[in-house]
Each structure stands twice: as structure tokens, then as C-alpha cells.
Amino acid sequence: MVTTLTVNGTSHQIDLPGDVPLLWVLRDAIGLTGTKYGCGVAACGACTVHIDGQAVRSCQVALGDVSGDITTIEGIGTPDAMAAIQDAWVTHQVAQCGFCQSGQIMMAAALLAQNPSPDDREIDETMSGNLCRCGTYPRIRAAIHTAAEQLRKA
Amino acid sequence: MSRIKTIARRTFLITSAAIVGGVAFGTYKYQQDAPNPLTAGKGEAALNPFVFIDQSGVTLIAPRAEMGQGVYTTWAALIAEELDVELADIRVLHGPPAKAYFNSAAMQDVLPGKGYDMSGFMHSLSQVIGGAGKFFDLQVTGGSTSMRDGFDRMRVAGATARETLKQAAAERLGVERASLSTKGGQVIAPDGTAITYSDLAEAAALIDPPKVTLRDPSQWRILGRTQPRVDMVAKVTGTAKYAIDTRVDGMRFATLRINPKLGGAMNSFDASEAEKMPGVDRVIDLGTGIAVVASNTWLAIQAAEAVEIDWGDAPYPPDTDGIFARIDKAFDSDANSAMRDDGDADTLPEGATLIEANYRAPFLAHATMEPMNAAAFYTGDALEVWAGNQSPTFTQAACAKAAGLENEAVRLHTPVMGGGFGRRVETDFSVYATRVAVAMKGIPVQVTWTREEDMRHDFYRSGALARFRGAVKDGKAVLMDGQISAARTTQQAVNRLAGMSPGGPDKGQVDGAFNQPYAIPNYRIRGYLADLEVPVGFWRSVSASFNGFFHDTFLDEMAHAAGRDPLEFRLELMREEHPASAGTLEAVREMSGWTGKTPDGVGRGVGYTYSFGTPVAQVIEVIDTADGIRINKAWIACDVGLALDPGNIEAQMIGGMIYGLSAACFGEITFYEGEVEQFNFPDYDVLRMHNTPVTEVRVLEANKYMGGVGEPGTPPAMPALGNALFDLTGTRARELPLSKTFDFVL
Numbered sequence: 001m002v003t004t005l006t007v008n009g010t011s012h013q014i015d016l017p018g019d020v021p022l023l024w025v026l027r028d029a030i031g032l033t034g035t036k037y038g039c040g041v042a043a044c045g046a047c048t049v050h051i052d053g054q055a056v057r058s059c060q061v062a063l064g065d066v067s068g069d070i071t072t073i074e075g076i077g078t079p080d081a082m083a084a085i086q087d088a089w090v091t092h093q094v095a096q097c098g099f100c101q102s103g104q105i106m107m108a109a110a111l112l113a114q115n116p117s118p119d120d121r122e123i124d125e126t127m128s129g130n131l132c133r134c135g136t137y138p139r140i141r142a143a144i145h146t147a148a149e150q151l152r153k154a
Numbered sequence: 155m156s157r158i159k160t161i162a163r164r165t166f167l168i169t170s171a172a173i174v175g176g177v178a179f180g181t182y183k184y185q186q187d188a189p190n191p192l193t194a195g196k197g198e199a200a201l202n203p204f205v206f207i208d209q210s211g212v213t214l215i216a217p218r219a220e221m222g223q224g225v226y227t228t229w230a231a232l233i234a235e236e237l238d239v240e241l242a243d244i245r246v247l248h249g250p251p252a253k254a255y256f257n258s259a260a261m262q263d264v265l266p267g268k269g270y271d272m273s274g275f276m277h278s279l280s281q282v283i284g285g286a287g288k289f290f291d292l293q294v295t296g297g298s299t300s301m302r303d304g305f306d307r308m309r310v311a312g313a314t315a316r317e318t319l320k321q322a323a324a325e326r327l328g329v330e331r332a333s334l335s336t337k338g339g340q341v342i343a344p345d346g347t348a349i350t351y352s353d354l355a356e357a358a359a360l361i362d363p364p365k366v367t368l369r370d371p372s373q374w375r376i377l378g379r380t381q382p383r384v385d386m387v388a389k390v391t392g393t394a395k396y397a398i399d400t401r402v403d404g405m406r407f408a409t410l411r412i413n414p415k416l417g418g419a420m421n422s423f424d425a426s427e428a429e430k431m432p433g434v435d436r437v438i439d440l441g442t443g444i445a446v447v448a449s450n451t452w453l454a455i456q457a458a459e460a461v462e463i464d465w466g467d468a469p470y471p472p473d474t475d476g477i478f479a480r481i482d483k484a485f486d487s488d489a490n491s492a493m494r495d496d497g498d499a500d501t502l503p504e505g506a507t508l509i510e511a512n513y514r515a516p517f518l519a520h521a522t523m524e525p526m527n528a529a530a531f532y533t534g535d536a537l538e539v540w541a542g543n544q545s546p547t548f549t550q551a552a553c554a555k556a557a558g559l560e561n562e563a564v565r566l567h568t569p570v571m572g573g574g575f576g577r578r579v580e581t582d583f584s585v586y587a588t589r590v591a592v593a594m595k596g597i598p599v600q601v602t603w604t605r606e607e608d609m610r611h612d613f614y615r616s617g618a619l620a621r622f623r624g625a626v627k628d629g630k631a632v633l634m635d636g637q638i639s640a641a642r643t644t645q646q647a648v649n650r651l652a653g654m655s656p657g658g659p660d661k662g663q664v665d666g667a668f669n670q671p672y673a674i675p676n677y678r679i680r681g682y683l684a685d686l687e688v689p690v691g692f693w694r695s696v697s698a699s700f701n702g703f704f705h706d707t708f709l710d711e712m713a714h715a716a717g718r719d720p721l722e723f724r725l726e727l728m729r730e731e732h733p734a735s736a737g738t739l740e741a742v743r744e745m746s747g748w749t750g751k752t753p754d755g756v757g758r759g760v761g762y763t764y765s766f767g768t769p770v771a772q773v774i775e776v777i778d779t780a781d782g783i784r785i786n787k788a789w790i791a792c793d794v795g796l797a798l799d800p801g802n803i804e805a806q807m808i809g810g811m812i813y814g815l816s817a818a819c820f821g822e823i824t825f826y827e828g829e830v831e832q833f834n835f836p837d838y839d840v841l842r843m844h845n846t847p848v849t850e851v852r853v854l855e856a857n858k859y860m861g862g863v864g865e866p867g868t869p870p871a872m873p874a875l876g877n878a879l880f881d882l883t884g885t886r887a888r889e890l891p892l893s894k895t896f897d898f899v900l
Contacts, residue, residue: 029450032392038605040455041836043834082391093805096809097573098222098388129842130842133523133573135810135811137812138808
């Protein structure tokens, strides 16, 4: 069965069963590997992407249930033209191993789209489902504040 | 034209050799008989390169793996400092497996000394003994050794390259080399003429590398200052490629299921249903489990779950109680080590108060964010493997053996790792991928483990038990006698890697306990090794991860028994013994405004551990809230001797502490009917943003030798938290995880 998906503005024809999670469609069928597999049970947040701007765990969204445009980490900025939130991550030198950071950034980007000035408590509430085993949480929080400030100025 | 020019410096030699369009600089250590990683072309000499300069610029070949600890950046900084290039202009690649890249610092701990008291003589001796690592093919990233290993070698390589390029420019311009300077990747003449390194690279290959002297630290412009990580942009744009992201034409996707009764056989399996499932290519018999190859990883996972398997039993007691009974039983046998035995630890000093306590620490999983995986492509006479690994020479050899090939027929790629923490020293995930690839000859296959498979097939941090007795008199510690029992971590891990078990006292097993700088007159630490076939391995800070908790918690108990402030009690015992350690305690005392008193609803604890060459003190503050106990604040002071990148050291200290606090609060692997009972993060919780403390770090440089930074932040976190909880509640928890005793904010 062929499903049409729009990812980062590009249309893809996907020939996979409808119950394959979006995560594995992105990674194995389309080759967008920036979205990471960490747990497969929505317990770590590494696979977070946006569907019509809403943050979702792509390991829990079946291909057949996707209705909307998908944005992945590759779609919000590139090494030569980073999004403000990615710039903030660089400013604060957030990443260590970096494996969770695509999901962290996508979660934080969705937060800032809805709340341009989150306080620490609001950041904690939104981000508490995104695990980081290197312990970069303090720098993530600082980077979200910086990104919020930059976005408010823009 | 065949040529290698060398200069000698200390124990290693710098060599240079011509490459296409440029020059390479590298080192040999001691004897030059280590097989070379680069195949020498016709008429070319091969060497083990650290720096390439060619028409595309400067490339660093980093023989250490990047697993998040920042090694690429700091190794690049060592080169850039002497070579006068900007850090951002250096490309960093991971080196191929090679004996000449062996880790000279990893073997330094074979000496019986305690580390903190190394004399100059012993320091030199341990550097020499470091050469023994070569015989174990020890190209390992671990033991927090990378900077100690690379500090001289990388700078000399950079300086040698710089002076050789200057000589090439001098010959071209007809001036003296001494009249030239270097900046921004160019040689600059007195008249302002600038020649790029790339332009000089081919000529430099024809020149004998001149002798060099290293710059005085006062001249450093990069080292000693926080640098932007060279891997940061890739990691925040989703463009960093981990092994799990390997994609090559025609690739198929696989997963595996190995016997959850670890080390047990597979009696039989029925894959008839699985083979009919969508996208499935094949089910492969791996002897102790199966792999499923499919068009998509998720389809492979579904099919693997549909295979019916009859598992054989595990070779260890089937449940947690039975396993700990084995660990306890080891106390009845002779001690494996008594690495510290000062004074008379058998006799209670007259008039002293006796204190006794037993402790227990659980088995722990590594739970790296990137689950175990590897990709492999087998053609019949060659094998290509992509594996995020901390031990490339071992990995290459293990894959070669599994494929029935010579080592040279295996090309191993080591991409950045989504966390290592010691798990990726092991070769199992690379070997499984190789075996699947051999069965799928001619088709590249990626083998991704599910999180459940990863958590249930780890080489765990061993569970451990401790029995401590001590005595205080007149407010001072006069006796400490500690016994620690755990599985044979070093023997198991080295045997898996090198096919041989080191005998004799296992110093690593008592690290974090025997080598603490306290002047206690009667002081003995003995290690016991349990006979236990549960797979155990290196876990961030290895045995210091439990010894730090045992030793420092007991000190805290002694301080309270002596009626003393626990921070002052420790400080008084270590001030003469190791001033740098005392400095870390004084620093956290000042940073936290430590008074020894806390208001109701607030508890504070101090923890201290010396491990991997670095003393670390931490103060942790906990508060009572309506939702449970919150870890509110933390202060860390470490003394690394020389801080090459303070910002990265801060990140490692905080990260190491959080790794330790996650384990201290929640971490526990248990067994039932031979199987690990934890499957995924919901069963093996870790700290998250909302329950991580606000933390302040101070990096000191008073210690005589450069210490590690990746691991030493982990051990003191566990006792510091337990001691804070005692201050808050009056309850002394002697067993981890602390969630068994206390309710934390979840």
C-alpha cells in the first residue's frame, strides 16, 4: 500500500504497511536519520517530530494515521542556515553525545511556538519527557531561554 | 620514493611521510614494529598519522573515540595550539584500528600506588609501564585517560608539523626559518608574504622534521580556554552520523533476539510465522538467539517477536537473592587484594568507639541513548563494519574472527557514539552484525537492537556488598577496615577482549576505596571476587561507582559518631595527606556556604571521591516538598591538575554527577528466573530536567598531575545524596537505589 507523506516540504511515496511507525518510515524508508530511535515506547523523546507544528513521538504515530505535514530536525535548519533554537544550542554548547538532542530541540521548538516566554517551571513541564543520559539538562534549559529571547527580538 | 624522517622526543618518535598532495605527521612509540594502519602505497613509507596537511587543509586523525566527552575537540585543540590553525579549520576523523594508537595512560594504573601520592619517580615509571598497553592492543577509549595520553603527543605532532612547514617556506623564500612566523594556517615572512600550509605541504614532505620545543603554557591561546566543540553543529542539526544512521545502497534492516537468560543456549526455535510476515527477508540462527532481516527495522522487530523460542538456562543463580548470596559468600574466601593495609586494622584502639555498617549496591545497566547496533557488509573476502565502539583494535579482530578473515580484510568505521559509558568497549554488537552480514553475503545489513534487548543484554555494573568497621576517638578517625565483594569485572572484561585473564590483585575492584587520601592510622581495604557468571563490565567510573558510595558513606557515619561536622572531619584527615583534595572540599564549603547546619525541610550532604587521577568533592542539597524529596542544588569542585578546556570539564562534571544521581535514586537491575526484569526506561528511570539540581562547578588546578574528567564526577554523587538525605530525615540508607528508602519527586 502506497501512502503519500509530506516531510520538510517534500512529498514522498511510501510503500509500507500502514501500521509502521512514522519513526521507521523517516529513518529507513526516507533516509532522514536525524530523528532518533531511543525506546520505541514514547518514554524518551528522542524521536520527537512536528506534525502540523505539534510535537509528537514519531515512534507512536502509525504511517496510516499521519494526517498533516511533517517537520523533522533536518527541516528546521541546516548547518549553513541554522534555526535560532539551533544557534542557541551552539551558543550554550549543549550537546555531548548528542543522540537525544534532535528530540530535545524539536520539543523545545514546539514549546516556543506556543509560549514565547516560558519560565523554568513551564520548560521543565514540557521537557520532562525527553531523556538525556549525558546530563545536559542545565544547558538545554539555558539554551531555551536564549532562543526565546532571540525569537522575541526577531 | 621511500622515506621516513624521524626525531626522538621523550619516549616516542615523530615521523613524517609524503601523501598525495601533501604531508602527514605521526608517531611511533618505543619499537617501530607495530603493524601499520595505513597500507603503504608503492614506494611510500607508511606511518601512524595524527595530522594530514594536504590541498584540502588540515585533518586530525583522532585515535580516540567521541562518545560525548569532547575528546575530538580537545585533541584538535592540542594540535591547533602548536600548529597555529584555528580550531574550526581542523577536520577531525577517527583513526583506523592500529596498535600504534594504543592508550599509554590506560595501563598506568598497574602500579600499586594510590595515585594521589605519586612521586616524580613513580610518575615516570608509570609512564614507562604504560608501554605495556601495546601488548594488549589497548586502543581503548576509557578510564578517563584520553587527555593524559594525548597531551604531549598531540602537541609535539602539531609543533613538528609547524616547524617543517616553516622550513619548506624558508627554502622557497631563501630566508632563515627563524625569521618566519605562523598564523591562521599560513607561514608569514618578515615582509608580510603569506603562504598557506596547503601550498607548502608537498614540499614539507621532503624535509627532515626539525627538533621542536613545546610552547610554554603562558603562550597558549587555545588550551586552557573553553572551546566550541567541533561536533556541535552536526549534533544540533541532525546531520551527525551515528552507527545507527549508517545508510548505504541496498541496505537491509535487521534486529535480533538473544537468550534473555544471559549466556544460556537456544534449544530450538520456530520461525514459520515470522518468515511469512511483511517485509521479512530471512530469519537467521545465531546459536544463542535469532536475527530477522527485513526491509524495515520495525518490520524486523515485529517478526522477531513472532519467532517462538525455547531458551536454555542461565549459568548463574536465577534470581537477585541467589546472585547476591554468591557475592556475600566471597567474603568467606581469601581476599583478592589488600591494596591498603596501614597500621593494625584488627585491633580496636583503646578507648575508641566502634562503628560497623554493611552496604549494598545493585547491578546497573549503561542505558546509552543510542541502543546497541552495528552495520556490516560482507563480500566473501572482505568485511566493512560500522560500529560506535570504544575499542577498535579489539573490535576489528573480533569481527575478523567471526567472518573467518584476516584482520587486514576488515575495514572498521567508528562514528560518533550516542553514549558509551563503558558499554561500547565490548565487541558483542559488532560481532552479531558481522555474523548477520556473513549470512547475507553481498548485502549490507544494519542490526539495531531494541531498547529492551539492549537493557536486558548488557555487561552490567556488578552488584556489590561491603562490610565496614571503624573507630573514632577524640573526634578523629583512628580505624577504618573495609571489605568489598563484587563479581570479577576486570577479569571478565579483559578476558572477553584479549582472550586472557589478568591474575593477581585486582586494583580496579577496590578503586575509589583503597586510594582515598585520608590519614587514618589503622586503615585497611580488602577486595573479594565472587564467582558469578552474570555478565559484568566497565560502567562509568567502574568499581569507584560503588566504592565511592561505601567508603564515603561510612566516613559520614564515622563523622556523626564522632560528633563532628562531616565536611570538617574529612578535611582534617586529608589536609596533610593530599592538599589538592583538601582544596576541593574547601571549595565546595565556600561555594555552598556550608555551615554544617540546615533549616527544617532542607538537608545537605558532602561527598568526596578520588578516582582516575582527579579528586572531586560535591555538596548536594535536598528539600522536602509536597510531591516528595527534591534534589535542589549541587556544588562540585574538582582538581584536574591542568584544565585544557574548562567548559568541557564543567559539562563532564555535571554530566558525571547526573549519571551517578540517576543511579543513586532509581537505578537497579534485578533478575528473576535467570532474566533481567527491566525492559525499558519506564522500568529503569533516570533523572530528567525537572528533577535535576541547579549546579555550580569549580575547576581547580593545584594537583601535580593531569587527571581524567569523564568518570570522576560520578562516584561522589551517590554518597553526597545519601548523606544529604540523612541530614534531612535522620534515616541512613545503606542500600542503593535510594528510592527504596525515600520518596523522590518523580
